[in-house]
Amino acid sequence: MGAPTLPGAPVLLDPAGLDALIAALAARGFSVIGPTLREGAIVYDRISGIGALPAGWTDRQEAGRYRLERRADAALFGYAVGPQSWKRFLHPPEERLWRARRTEDGFTIETEPPPVERFAFLGMRACELHAVAIQDRVFLGGTHQDPGYAARRAGAFLVAVNCGTAGGTCFCVSMGTGPRAESGFDLALTELIGPDRHEFLTVAGSAEGAALLATLPSRPAGAEAEAAAASVMARTEAGMGRTLERAGLKEALQASPEHPHWDDVAARCLACANCTMVCPTCFCTSVSDHTDLAGTEAARVKRWDSCFTAEFSFIHGGPVRPHRSARYRQWLTHKLAHWVDQFGSSGCVGCGRCITWCPVGIDITAEAAAIRAAPDAKPEQEGHGNP
Amino acid sequence: MLPALWRVRAVRAETADTATLELVPLAGAVPRFAPGQFNMLYAFGIGEAPISLSGDAADPSCHVHTVRAVGAVSTAIARARPGGMLGLRGPFGSAWPVAAAEGQDLLIVAGGLGLAPLRPAIHQALAASGRYRRIAILYGGRNPAELLFRDELALWATRQGVTVAVTVDHADASWHGAVGVVPSLLDRVQFDPAATVALLCGPEVMLRFTAAALRGAGVAAARIFVSMERNMKCAVGLCGHCQFGPDFICRDGPVLPYDRIAARLAVREI
Numbered sequence: 001m002g003a004p005t006l007p008g009a010p011v012l013l014d015p016a017g018l019d020a021l022i023a024a025l026a027a028r029g030f031s032v033i034g035p036t037l038r039e040g041a042i043v044y045d046r047i048s049g050i051g052a053l054p055a056g057w058t059d060r061q062e063a064g065r066y067r068l069e070r071r072a073d074a075a076l077f078g079y080a081v082g083p084q085s086w087k088r089f090l091h092p093p094e095e096r097l098w099r100a101r102r103t104e105d106g107f108t109i110e111t112e113p114p115p116v117e118r119f120a121f122l123g124m125r126a127c128e129l130h131a132v133a134i135q136d137r138v139f140l141g142g143t144h145q146d147p148g149y150a151a152r153r154a155g156a157f158l159v160a161v162n163c164g165t166a167g168g169t170c171f172c173v174s175m176g177t178g179p180r181a182e183s184g185f186d187l188a189l190t191e192l193i194g195p196d197r198h199e200f201l202t203v204a205g206s207a208e209g210a211a212l213l214a215t216l217p218s219r220p221a222g223a224e225a226e227a228a229a230a231s232v233m234a235r236t237e238a239g240m241g242r243t244l245e246r247a248g249l250k251e252a253l254q255a256s257p258e259h260p261h262w263d264d265v266a267a268r269c270l271a272c273a274n275c276t277m278v279c280p281t282c283f284c285t286s287v288s289d290h291t292d293l294a295g296t297e298a299a300r301v302k303r304w305d306s307c308f309t310a311e312f313s314f315i316h317g318g319p320v321r322p323h324r325s326a327r328y329r330q331w332l333t334h335k336l337a338h339w340v341d342q343f344g345s346s347g348c349v350g351c352g353r354c355i356t357w358c359p360v361g362i363d364i365t366a367e368a369a370a371i372r373a374a375p376d377a378k379p380e381q382e383g384h385g386n387p
Numbered sequence: 388m389l390p391a392l393w394r395v396r397a398v399r400a401e402t403a404d405t406a407t408l409e410l411v412p413l414a415g416a417v418p419r420f421a422p423g424q425f426n427m428l429y430a431f432g433i434g435e436a437p438i439s440l441s442g443d444a445a446d447p448s449c450h451v452h453t454v455r456a457v458g459a460v461s462t463a464i465a466r467a468r469p470g471g472m473l474g475l476r477g478p479f480g481s482a483w484p485v486a487a488a489e490g491q492d493l494l495i496v497a498g499g500l501g502l503a504p505l506r507p508a509i510h511q512a513l514a515a516s517g518r519y520r521r522i523a524i525l526y527g528g529r530n531p532a533e534l535l536f537r538d539e540l541a542l543w544a545t546r547q548g549v550t551v552a553v554t555v556d557h558a559d560a561s562w563h564g565a566v567g568v569v570p571s572l573l574d575r576v577q578f579d580p581a582a583t584v585a586l587l588c589g590p591e592v593m594l595r596f597t598a599a600a601l602r603g604a605g606v607a608a609a610r611i612f613v614s615m616e617r618n619m620k621c622a623v624g625l626c627g628h629c630q631f632g633p634d635f636i637c638r639d640g641p642v643l644p645y646d647r648i649a650a651r652l653a654v655r656e657i
Contacts, residue, residue: 098389107431143624257657284626285625287621289429291431313617323656326655330657
C-alpha cells in the first residue's frame with residue numbers, strides 16, 4: 001500500500017497493480033470498460049481483469065485500411081484507437097426517452113428512469129478525453145442539457161493511457177489534443193515496456209483518482225521512469241501519420257461553400273455514414289415514435305443519425321441536401337469550422353477514425369487541405385441575387 | 388424534454404388540407420410566447436413536428452397552431468378533433484422584432500403557409516398600429532383555394548394605416564386580384580427604405596427573391612428578417628438536424644436577420 005498520492009506525483013504500477021486497479025474499480029461498483037480483441041479489431045467492452053486486454057497486438061491503419069498485427073512484446077496498450085469510441089457508452093447508439101400509454105380520454109407520458117450504471121473507462125487516449133470534453137460542451141454546456149448523458153457522465157471514472165504508438169491516420173499533434181493526456185482524467189498511465197520491464201507510470205488527475213491509486217500496490221516513480229515515459233511521448237509525437245494545418249482553417253472553409261473540390265469528394269463518397277458513426281464527437285441523433293400492435297403503448301426512441309443520409313435534412317418537398325457534395329460539405333465544415341462558432345473549439349480531435357474506416361479512404365486532412373488550397377473567396381457577406 | 392399534455396379546444400378548417408387548432412394545457416398556466424416562436428406538437432404514437440404559433444400572443448387562454456397536412460405527423464395533428472389530446476413542448480426559438488420596428492414602416496411579407504408564423508406579429512403590430520408609420524401585409528399563395536385567413540386579411544385591410552395586398556401564382560374563375568409572385572407586390576406599397584423593417588416567411592425561394600427585391604429597393608440587409616425552416620427533432624440544439632451554417636434554427640432561429648444569413652441563403656443545399 002502506498003501513501004496517499006497527490007495528483008501529479010507519479011507512481012509505478014506493475015501489471016498486477018493494473019489488475020488490482022480493475023478489481024478495485026469493480027469493487028467500487030463500476031462497470032469497467034476497456035480495450036478487447038474482437039473480430040479483428042480493438043473494441044471497447046466490459047473487462048474483469050488485464051487478461052481481457054489485447055496483449056502483444058498492434059494495429060496498422062491507413063486510409064480505408066485497418067489490420068491488427070503481432071507485436072514483438074506483450075504490451076497491453078500497444079495500438080492506436082479502434083473503430084468505436086467511448087461515445088458508445090456515454091452517448092449510446094439507442095436510448096428510449098419516454099413511453100406513452102393511451103387512456104380513455106387521451107394519453108399519459110412516463111419518463112424513463114435515469115441510467116444507474118456507472119462506467120470506469122480504462123485506456124482512454126488523449127484525443128478521446130478531448131472528444132468527451134467536446135461532447136460535454138455539446139450536451140451539457142447549453143441552456144438545455146441531455147439528462148441521460150449528464151447522468152452517465154457524472155458517474156464515470158476515467159483512466160487515460162498515453163499513447164505509446166501513433167496510428168497511420170493519427171493527427172492529434174496537429175489538433176493539440178495529444179498524444180499526452182493533460183487533464184480531464186482520474187488516472188493516467190504511460191506503459192513502459194522493454195526486455196526487462198513492464199510497468200505503468202501512473203498519475204492521478206483528481207482526488208477520487210488519487211484516493212483509489214493510494215489503495216493499489218505501487219512504488220514511487222524515479223527520474224528514470226519519468227524520462228522513459230517522456231521518451232515514449234516524444235516517439236509517439238514524432239510518429240503521427242497525418243497532419244492538419246489548423247491556422248485559418250475555419251475561415252477558409254466557411255468562405256468556400258462553392259469550392260469545386262466538394263464535387264470531387266462527392267464522386268468518391270458513398271454517403272455510407274461510417275465517418276459519423278466512428279467519430280468520437282459526432283452527436284447527431286434522430287427520434288422515432290412507435291406503438292405496440294394494439295396501439296395502446298407508444299415509445300420515443302433516440303438513435304444516432306448521420307448528416308450523410310437523405311432523411312437527415314428532409315423537410316416537406318424533399319431533403320435540403322439531396323447531393324453527396326452538400327452532405328460532405330456539411331459534415332466537414334461543421335466539424336472543422338462551424339463547431340468553433342457553436343461550441344468554442346474544433347469538433348475534430350485528430351483520432352483518424354474517419355480516415356481509417358472510410359470504405360473508399362477519403363481523408364479529412366487531405367480534403368481540408370484541398371479546400372484551403374484555393375478557397376473560392378466568398379466571405380460571409382451578402383452574395384446573392386441582387387438584381 | 389417530456390411533452391406536456393394539451394387538449395384541443397377548438398378546430399377551424401382553413402383550407403382543404405390546413406386547420407387551425409386552439410390548444411389548452413391539461414395542467415398549469417398557458418406559457419407565454421413571442422411572435423415567431425414555435426412548439427413541438429406530438430401526436431400519440433406517430434411523432435412530433437415543429438409548428439409555429441399562429442395565434443395572438445396577448446391571448447393568455449390558449450396556444451393557436453395552423454397546421455397543413457403534409458406528412459404523417461402533420462396530418463394527424465391537422466385532423467385532431469376538439470377534445471383530442473396532443474403532446475406539446477415549447478415555446479422555442481427566436482422572435483420577430485415587432486416592438487423594435489415601432490416608429491417605422493413595417494412590411495410583413497408571407498408566402499403560402501408562411502402567413503401563419505407571421506400572424507402573431509400582425510396581431511401585435513395592429514394592437515399598437517398607431518406607433519408605426521405604415522403597416523403593409525403582402526401575401527401570396529399558389530392559388531385562391533390555398534390562401535389562409537382570408538376573412539382576417541379583409542378585416543386587416545380596413546384598418547387605418549394598413550395596406551393589404553394579396554397575389555396568387557395561378558388564378559381561377561373566382562379570383563379578381565393580382566396574379567404573380569410575392570416580390571411583385573412590393574411595387575404596390577409605399578415604404579421608406581431607410582426606415583423600414585421587413586418580416587419575411589415562406590418558401591426559401593420566395594425568401595431569397597423577396598429579400599433581393601427589398602435590397603434592390605434600398606432596404607438594408609440588417610432591416611430584413613426571415614424565418615427559416617429545417618428538419619428538426621429535439622428543438623433544443625442537441626440533435627444537430629436543423630443546422631444552417633453555424634446556426635441551429637431551433638435555437639438561433641427560426642427568425643434570423645438577413646445580413647447574417649444572406650451568403651448562406653444564396654448557396655444551394657446548405
